[in-house]
Amino acid sequence: MxxxxxxxxxISLSIFANYINAEVTIPNEDEKNSLKIYxxxxxxxxxxxxxxxxxxxxxxxxTNSNVIAGKIKSNACLLNDVEESNYNLSDEQTIYYKVYSMxxxxxxxxIVKILSDDSEKDIVNFANSLGIELEVxxxxxxxxxxxxxxxxxxxxxxFISDYIYNLLLENNKLLQSVTDADIVGTWTxxxxxxxxxNYLEGLAEEDRGVNEIQQRFTNLAxxxxxDFMGSLYLSHRSYxxxxxxxxxxSGDDAVAVIGYRQMxxxxxxxxxxxxxxxxxxxxxxxxxxxxxxxxxxxxxxxAFFKHQA
Numbered sequence: 001m002x003x004x005x006x007x008x009x010x011i012s013l014s015i016f017a018n019y020i021n022a023e024v025t026i027p028n029e030d031e032k033n034s035l036k037i038y039x040x041x042x043x044x045x046x047x048x049x050x051x052x053x054x055x056x057x058x059x060x061x062x063t064n065s066n067v068i069a070g071k072i073k074s075n076a077c078l079l080n081d082v083e084e085s086n087y088n089l090s091d092e093q094t095i096y097y098k099v100y101s102m103x104x105x106x107x108x109x110x111i112v113k114i115l116s117d118d119s120e121k122d123i124v125n126f127a128n129s130l131g132i133e134l135e136v137x138x139x140x141x142x143x144x145x146x147x148x149x150x151x152x153x154x155x156x157x158x159f160i161s162d163y164i165y166n167l168l169l170e171n172n173k174l175l176q177s178v179t180d181a182d183i184v185g186t187w188t189x190x191x192x193x194x195x196x197x198n199y200l201e202g203l204a205e206e207d208r209g210v211n212e213i214q215q216r217f218t219n220l221a222x223x224x225x226x227d228f229m230g231s232l233y234l235s236h237r238s239y240x241x242x243x244x245x246x247x248x249x250s251g252d253d254a255v256a257v258i259g260y261r262q263m264x265x266x267x268x269x270x271x272x273x274x275x276x277x278x279x280x281x282x283x284x285x286x287x288x289x290x291x292x293x294x295x296x297x298x299x300x301x302x303a304f305f306k307h308q309a
Contacts, residue, residue, distance in 0.1 A: 024105065024106065024107040025105050025106050025107075026106075027106055027189060031106075031189075032188065032189035032190070033162065034161075034162050034163040034166075035102075035103070035106065035161060035162065035163065035189045035192075036161065036162045036186060036187065036188055036189065037079070037111075037115060037159055037160070037161045037162070037186070037187045037192065038159070038160055038161075038162070038165070038183050038185065038186055039074070039115075039119055039157055039158075039159055039183070039184050039185035039186075040157065040158055040159075040160060040178055040182050040183055040184065041156065041157055041182050041184055042151075042154070042155055042156055042157065042158065042174075043174065043177045043178055043179070043182050044154075044174060044177070045154075045156065047061055047063060047064050047065075048061065048064065048156065049061060049064050049066065049067055049072050049156045049157070050157075050184050058184070059130065060126070060127055060130055060132055060134070062132065064156075066156055067132065067134065070133055070134060070135055071134070071135040071136070071137055072123075072134065072135075072136055072137070072156040072157070073136075073137050073138075073139065073154075073155045073156050073157075074116070074119065074120070074136055074137070074138040074139070074155055074156065074157040074158065074159070075138070075139045075140065075151060075152070075155035075157070075158040075159065076112045076115065076116050076138050076139065076140045076141055076158075076159045077139060077140035077143075077148060077151075077152070077158075078099065078151065078158065078159060078160050078161070078164055079099050079100060079103075079111050079112045079115065079140070079159050079161070080099060080100050080112060080140055080143055080144055080145055081097070081098040081099060081100045081101050081144055081145050082094070082097035082098060082099075082145075082148070083145050096163070096164075096167060097164075097167075099111075099161060099164060100112065100144050100145075103192070106189070106193075107193060107196070108189075108192050108193055108196045109196050109199070109200060110196060110199055110200075111192065111196070112140060112141060112142075112143070112144070113141065113142075113199070114192070114195040114196055114199050115159060115187060115192070115195070116138040116141040118187075118195060119136070119138075119157075119159075119185055120136040120138060122185070123136050124136060139155065151172075151174055157184065160175075165178075206271060210269075243294040243295070244261060244284075244292070244293050244294055245293055245294055245295045245296070245297060246261075246292075246293045246296055246297070247296070247297055247298070247299065248296050248297065248298050258292055261286060261292045261293065262286050262292075264283065264284045264285030264286055265277070265283055265284050265285055267284065268284065
């Protein structure tokens, strides 16, 4: 890995200007090179996840203990912002080590999320191509301030930007042992900017969809329509303790309520709930051995006060 220490001053000047002007910084080619991010296999592991076959092609070690267990660990903490209160850092050093904010200042938002997702997808697909079922758990994927200026939790893989590599290299024996052969993935500035833009557009599209649905619900409520059915999600302890309740209906309305309950997972439209249930492998599908509903209320006020109790 080449040493780009001379480029750090360029980044520093750009970032200070960005903080003053609150504008997205446009990097030059040298800065783009120093903003590359690598995914590196841990050189301290004697039998790493990634290795090469007899033809020197990248492959996965089927004798690696984590591969055998079906889950490997990746670490993205060095892409987070450092919490300066935990270290004796000057203002200039703080700018360098606020990695998440550094990339955001160049217009790359959600750097940890987008690279974690992209790498996890690629690794899983690569493993599948070799007939291996593999899951990837990325530490610090959901955080912004988890940078402790080191590589902890003994990961199989870890992310590091080119300029952070050079900043930490002198005092980090693990990084000193890294060779080009340990790099299993590289993202250029332009590739990351595209991933970020696509992710933000996806979020915007979701927001537009949610707003359209909310407006539709409002219109149906004003019209007192019975052509559609919906539900309220009331937070109570956790999603995992989900209970199904209903108001007391009869006739066609009762039939419609039961039909709605039978939709199971398809009734969920909130993405955060969908993602949570998928992660925890929770399903809302109806079980024939259970009642359709846990409780029936005479009116919405009774249901609300019961929920508050």
